[in-house]
Structures are given as C-alpha cells and as structure tokens.
Amino acid sequence: MNELKDIHPAEFQTAQEAIAWIVGRMEKLGIKPGLQRMQLLMDKLDHPERRLKFIHVAGTNGKGSTCAYLSSVLQTCGYDVGTFTSPYLEKYTNRIQVNGVDIEDDVLLRLVNEIKPIVDEIAETEVGSPSMFEISTALAILYFGKVAYPDYVVWETGLGGRLDSTNIVNPVVTIITNVGHDHMDILGNTLEQVAAEKAGIIKAGVPVITAVEPNEVWRVIEQTAKDKKATLYSLGGQFNFSHVSSELDKQTFDFSGPFRNLKGVPISLNGQHQLKNAAVAVMTLEVLRQYYACIVDDEDLYKGLKETRWPGRLEMISNEPRILLDGAHNPEGAATLAAALQSVYRYRKLHLMMGMLSTKNHTGYLRHILPLVDTLIFTEPDFHKKGDASMLAELASELLHDMNRMVDIVVERDWKKALETLISRTEQDDLAVVSGTLYLISDVRSWITYQTDSEKGW
Incomplete structure (x- = not known):
C-alpha cells in the first residue's frame, strides 16, 4: 500500500x-x-x-x-x-x-x-x-x-x-x-x-x-x-x-x-x-x-x-403509535403487503403514508392498497428520481372513483411533516404504515430510530 x-x-x-x-x-x-x-x-x-x-x-x-x-x-x-x-x-x-x-x-x-x-x-x-x-x-x-x-x-x-x-x-x-x-x-x-x-x-x-x-x-x-x-x-x-x-x-x-x-x-x-x-x-x-x-x-x-431479521420490510418500528415500515414499491410488493395487512395485523383504521420514485408502476401498486386504507398520505422521498406527490394523489383519486370508494387523501411533499400528520392521525387501535421506495423507508426509519437523517442510496 x-x-x-x-x-x-x-x-x-x-x-x-x-x-x-x-x-x-x-x-x-x-x-x-x-x-x-x-x-x-x-x-x-x-x-x-x-x-x-x-x-x-x-x-x-x-x-x-x-x-x-x-x-x-x-x-x-x-x-x-x-x-x-x-x-x-x-x-x-x-x-x-x-x-x-x-x-x-x-x-x-x-x-x-x-x-x-x-x-x-x-x-x-x-x-x-x-x-x-x-x-x-x-x-x-x-x-x-x-x-x-x-x-x-x-x-x-x-x-x-x-x-x-x-x-x-x-x-x-x-x-x-x-x-x-x-x-x-x-x-x-x-x-x-x-x-x-x-x-x-x-x-x-x-x-x-x-x-x-x-x-x-x-x-x-x-x-x-x-x-x-x-x-x-x-x-x-x-x-x-x-x-x-x-x-x-x-x-x-x-x-x-x-x-x-x-x-x-x-x-x-x-x-x-x-x-x-x-x-x-x-x-x-x-x-x-x-x-x-x-x-x-x-x-x-x-x-x-x-433469528433472521430484515429491517424495513413489515418492520414494526414503533408501538405507540403502531408504525409499520414496508418497502413495497411495485405491484407484486403491494400485493404481499396487502395480504399481510389482511391476515397478520389487526386495527380499527389503517393510515398509510407513501412516497415513490417516478419510474414505478404506481397504478398496479395502488390497486392493491386502496381497498384497505382509511387515510392515504402522499409524500416525496428525498431523492433525485422522486415521484410527484400530487400526481400520485390524482391517480389515486381516479382509481378510487372507479372503485366507488371514499378515502381521506393528504398531499404533503415534506416527508417529515407527512410523518407528523401520519402520527397525529393514528389512535391507539389504529395502524400506521409507511410504504413505497426504500429511499423513503430509509429516511423514516433513521428519523424514528435515531432522530437523524439517513445516508441512504444505491
């Protein structure tokens, strides 16, 4: 050397x-x-x-x-x-x-x-x-x-x-x-x-x-x-x-x-x-x-x-309130998340916060998730390929209209403020879920666990 x-x-x-x-x-x-x-x-x-x-x-x-x-x-x-x-x-x-x-x-x-x-x-x-x-x-x-x-x-x-x-x-x-x-x-x-x-x-x-x-x-x-x-x-x-x-x-x-x-x-x-x-x-x-x-x-x-653990995938990161992290970011991942939400977890209301990259199949993802949620908070990961939260909200609204279903939709581009909104809405018997790109999961996990920003990335 x-x-x-x-x-x-x-x-x-x-x-x-x-x-x-x-x-x-x-x-x-x-x-x-x-x-x-x-x-x-x-x-x-x-x-x-x-x-x-x-x-x-x-x-x-x-x-x-x-x-x-x-x-x-x-x-x-x-x-x-x-x-x-x-x-x-x-x-x-x-x-x-x-x-x-x-x-x-x-x-x-x-x-x-x-x-x-x-x-x-x-x-x-x-x-x-x-x-x-x-x-x-x-x-x-x-x-x-x-x-x-x-x-x-x-x-x-x-x-x-x-x-x-x-x-x-x-x-x-x-x-x-x-x-x-x-x-x-x-x-x-x-x-x-x-x-x-x-x-x-x-x-x-x-x-x-x-x-x-x-x-x-x-x-x-x-x-x-x-x-x-x-x-x-x-x-x-x-x-x-x-x-x-x-x-x-x-x-x-x-x-x-x-x-x-x-x-x-x-x-x-x-x-x-x-x-x-x-x-x-x-x-x-x-x-x-x-x-x-x-x-x-x-x-x-x-x-x-x-003894196997895998952070960021169906990971209960907080118990008061209950916050579940899951890096589902494509239709197949959303299907497995939806199946787990129906078979593994119990809750009165389901509040889901999500942020995506712009390159993903968002329609396929949302079709699995929309039938289950009471609140949907769209945010944006701190990453250069982030998906536009407003566009995701519009897409969700169209799909919900076709499903004849009402869901409370919130758009908050700042993920930390979105997380505050999610926590404020999650009561004792409810379940909060943060899902989407692992760039968002990474940020939220570091913030909840250490109160610091992550160095996430490829």
Missing part, C-alpha cells in the same frame, strides 16, 4: 470524502448497464473475485429477505459470511458487511484510494468512467477478496442481472427469487424480457434455485438453465413447502426437497411471502450441503432461520 501511495498520493483523507466521491457519481453518471468496465476493474485489481464463493441472488422481490435468511443460517453454522446488498437503509457502509458488521472506515478509505487511480485510468478509455454501482461492487470484491476472506459471499444483484455489475462473478449457486413488474424502463416491456435479463446471471454448470411462478416466465428461466447445463431447482417442482402455522412474528412450514424433508421449520418474519423466501433459502442450503459439503446441522438451520 505504501508503494501505491508513492506512485499515487492518497486522493482522499477520510472515509466520508471517499464515500462522497462514490455516491456523487450516481447523479453525474446514473446507471450504466454492461460489464466492460467491471472486467477492466477486475483485470487491474488482479481478479480478487476468483478467490471467493459467491451465492448470487436476483429477483424482483424477496432478494433481501432471502439473502438475510442465508446469511443468518450460514453464520449460525459457524461460517464467516460477506454480504453485498442494495439499496442500503441507513449508511453507505451497510451495503458491505461481514457477519453483519459494516466495512470499517479506515479499510474503506484505504481500498478506495487504491481503486481511484484505476477508475481514472478506465475513464480515459473508450468504455468511459465506471459508475457509482460499479465502483461499489469493485470495492466489495476487493474487501472480501483481499481483506476479510469470508467463507461465503451472499451477493445481491442491483438491477436485472445480465448486465448488472455484480454479474462479473462466477458463483457456486444462483438464485432467482421471482420476476415481476419493476425497472421495466430498463429491463424490458414484458415479464418474459425481464426474466431473460434476470436469467443472465445463470452460469454454465452452476445450480439454480428459483420460485418464479407464471409458466411463461418460468420457461425463460428453464430454457436458460438448460442451455447452460445448469441444474434447476424450482418451487413447485423439485422442492415445495406447506404452511403449518402463522401468528405475529412466528410462522412455521414443512419443507420437501429432492434430498430430504424437514418438519416445523420456524421463521420470525411476517407475511405469507416470507415462507416462500425461506423455502428458497432452505433449498439453496440443501444444494450447498450436497454439492459443496457445506455443514448445516438441523439445529443451526432452524435457529438461523428463526
């Missing part, structure tokens, strides 16, 4: 400066799909990704929860686990962790100072400057491959799969949780096109686990796996689960798979969809046991699943 400093004086003096340089590139460069810049970064960093065992996870919804289940169980089994997730809820370093602990500021500073001259060099070539997400991905690989050396890295895609910067790795197992209506402005106009993008993370001979359901979408995954000679384990095909019991913060299910069956598997996350995510995680762990001699005792499996 000292030799590097002699050639390239340290560009940044603090971790905050280094992070500001990375995240500042989001507005300048945006999202740049493609792997050319990542290939150059890995070449110039001497391919640290080749030293690591990745579990690569793609999907429209459920990625984060599935990653959380896998990380929790593998840690409980005694393995060191790196995680790379996005977007982060409170601060940039949340996205790069080992055993649930963020990358240290001094290590981040050292590694970014190592990456910076390489980024500048690539920026001068015909492929152009690496994006915020590409630099973050390279930083994570460098940390895991040259500093932390975890046994496994749970590796979540950012957007899509095929051209996502995380697709630079060759994993030991691949997961595609599901395919739904999200990022269709980038990934394609049909679910089949979105599925093809997500199937782009499937590698030759690497086993694939999926819970993709609509047959025409599943067939895209199946064909890609067949083309790559990758064994496919599909929910409803090679593995399955049956719901045993559900109460608040406690669910159990039975798992049946090609290698063995498991009874009374416990989880603490709420909602029917979490049973599916847990079943995908269990099937993945079963594949790791069979293919790679990963040691997963039943006791550790059950304990790890039960």
